[in-house]
Amino acid sequence: MGSKARSADGDTSPDQARGLGRFRFPGRARSIGLAAVGLLVAIGIVVTVGGAAPPPPTTRPLLLGGVIPGPEGPIALPTDAPPVPPTDAERAWLAQGSVPGDTPRFRAMAERALLDMRVLTQPDGSVAAAWFGIWKYVWPRDAAWVAAAFTVTGHDREALAVLRRLAALQRADGTWEARYRLDGGPVGDKRAAQLDGNGWVPWAVWFWYVHQDPRAQGTAAALAELWPTVRRAGDAVAGRLRADGLPPRGSDYWETRTDQVTLGTAAPLSAGLRAAADLARRTGSGAEEQRWTGASTRLDRAVREEFGPHGYPRTASAEGGADTAVTWLGPPFARADAGVTGAVRRSAELLTLPNGGILPGERWGGDPTAAWTPETASFALFSAASGDRAGARSRLDWLADHRTAAGSLPEKVDAHGKPASVAPLAWTSATVLLSLVALDRALPIP
Numbered sequence: 001m002g003s004k005a006r007s008a009d010g011d012t013s014p015d016q017a018r019g020l021g022r023f024r025f026p027g028r029a030r031s032i033g034l035a036a037v038g039l040l041v042a043i044g045i046v047v048t049v050g051g052a053a054p055p056p057p058t059t060r061p062l063l064l065g066g067v068i069p070g071p072e073g074p075i076a077l078p079t080d081a082p083p084v085p086p087t088d089a090e091r092a093w094l095a096q097g098s099v100p101g102d103t104p105r106f107r108a109m110a111e112r113a114l115l116d117m118r119v120l121t122q123p124d125g126s127v128a129a130a131w132f133g134i135w136k137y138v139w140p141r142d143a144a145w146v147a148a149a150f151t152v153t154g155h156d157r158e159a160l161a162v163l164r165r166l167a168a169l170q171r172a173d174g175t176w177e178a179r180y181r182l183d184g185g186p187v188g189d190k191r192a193a194q195l196d197g198n199g200w201v202p203w204a205v206w207f208w209y210v211h212q213d214p215r216a217q218g219t220a221a222a223l224a225e226l227w228p229t230v231r232r233a234g235d236a237v238a239g240r241l242r243a244d245g246l247p248p249r250g251s252d253y254w255e256t257r258t259d260q261v262t263l264g265t266a267a268p269l270s271a272g273l274r275a276a277a278d279l280a281r282r283t284g285s286g287a288e289e290q291r292w293t294g295a296s297t298r299l300d301r302a303v304r305e306e307f308g309p310h311g312y313p314r315t316a317s318a319e320g321g322a323d324t325a326v327t328w329l330g331p332p333f334a335r336a337d338a339g340v341t342g343a344v345r346r347s348a349e350l351l352t353l354p355n356g357g358i359l360p361g362e363r364w365g366g367d368p369t370a371a372w373t374p375e376t377a378s379f380a381l382f383s384a385a386s387g388d389r390a391g392a393r394s395r396l397d398w399l400a401d402h403r404t405a406a407g408s409l410p411e412k413v414d415a416h417g418k419p420a421s422v423a424p425l426a427w428t429s430a431t432v433l434l435s436l437v438a439l440d441r442a443l444p445i446p
Helices: 016-019 034-042 088-095 102-121 140-152 156-169 199-208 217-240 263-282 284-307 324-329 339-350 373-385 389-401 426-440
Strands: 065-069 073-077
Touching: 016 217, 034 373, 073 339, 088 102, 102 389, 102 426, 140 156, 140 199, 156 199, 156 263, 156 324, 199 217, 199 263, 199 339, 217 263, 263 284, 263 324, 284 426, 324 373, 373 389, 373 426, 389 426
Parallel strands: none
Antiparallel strands: 065 073
């Protein structure tokens, strides 16, 4: 998923695709210089002193502890790599915007998250979900959240680069593939397209625009570039809504095949349609505003009627089980609603694991003991944007506690409270930054 069940849809189980297990350096492994070690790790080679090499990554998949910039691109760090202080150039870049967080600990987490996003974002705006193997691709969902995080921290050049790249990747029919290679080519694993990108990308464009001065010449020119992408995306969604107002069945952020309409698709499309309609209103595009407002009204009504009576589960029945996507039906993606707030509270109770983190859903088919950091951060964002400061801080404290030794946010946390899978994960970094900003000021809601 963007959180990610990084599987070849239908061919590999979620756990197999994510690479269960972790590659750890033996205790006798010695540094030969941080950059050199990172480079060796990046190409799958580990040098040990006086001993045999550990099992190859094919049997014990590699866990990354972080990334740093190198002369020829990102360098992956081993799991036990210590924090690397920002360079002068990185500090200067951070100063171009802002680093959120009202405590030194939160600011340190935010600083590392921003630097991690910067390394994972290529010069052309392509955002790697993480810097290893099956994660080193562009997911439109993840990239859209990264653009929003760059926007809210004042790093507008990077935000705009990501949005332009997403625009370039859009298909002629207004949709996006599930993921892309960093060069923009198809991955070729027959993974089904995920329509949620048609919600997240228009929302990210709108989010960027409402943070700009609309009278500025650069703002108008950039929006003129991005507007065709929003128009195609909005029309693609409006044209695909079924007679009952819901979107078609298909894969969502779980990235598993399903014959059901899921909240993981409906919720972002709801946010995206309302964002697109509001953007049309702000720019005087009356026909588009009317078209997308009508579609969003139908979709929102259908979500309330089909999902609401069951407490907003993953699918439109009580058997669907609780799902993290319920957090996307409230602030900062939609106005506060008492029914949604209650559903978020109940879902949090059902999905919180003994290690303190969040499981993607009640019917999640992967490791039932491993918490996922994007999901945990999504609950933090909902709390922060809804005014529940204590709830948000609790989730953010947990995320800060479970970073890697290098300070990066991993994809997962295992049953023993240890970082698991790859780090950093761009989506988690972006969601944490949005959450920290939401503690400081209200985020705009479409």
